[in-house]
Amino acid sequence: MEFDPKQFVFLAVIAVLTGVFILYRREIAEWLIGDRRGGGPRPPSHPLPGDDGFIVRRKRRGATVER
Numbered sequence: 001m002e003f004d005p006k007q008f009v010f011l012a013v014i015a016v017l018t019g020v021f022i023l024y025r026r027e028i029a030e031w032l033i034g035d036r037r038g039g040g041p042r043p044p045s046h047p048l049p050g051d052d053g054f055i056v057r058r059k060r061r062g063a064t065v066e067r
Contacts, residue, residue: 003011021028
């Protein structure tokens with residue numbers, strides 16, 4: 001079976017496009033889906049701080065303590 005030049009070019013283009021889709025699949029998916037994912041913003045990719053004591057125990061300015 002002998003390849004026609006048009007068939008060879010078509011196969012080459014398909015191979016290149018397949019390679020691009022495989023290499024950049026995450027970027028392509030992010031571009032297609034965008035912010036339509038639902039459920040709000042993406043979760044953080046870093047761990048959240050476990051010690052929030054500095055926020056809880058801080059003194060507020062101008063706050064009066066009533067007893």
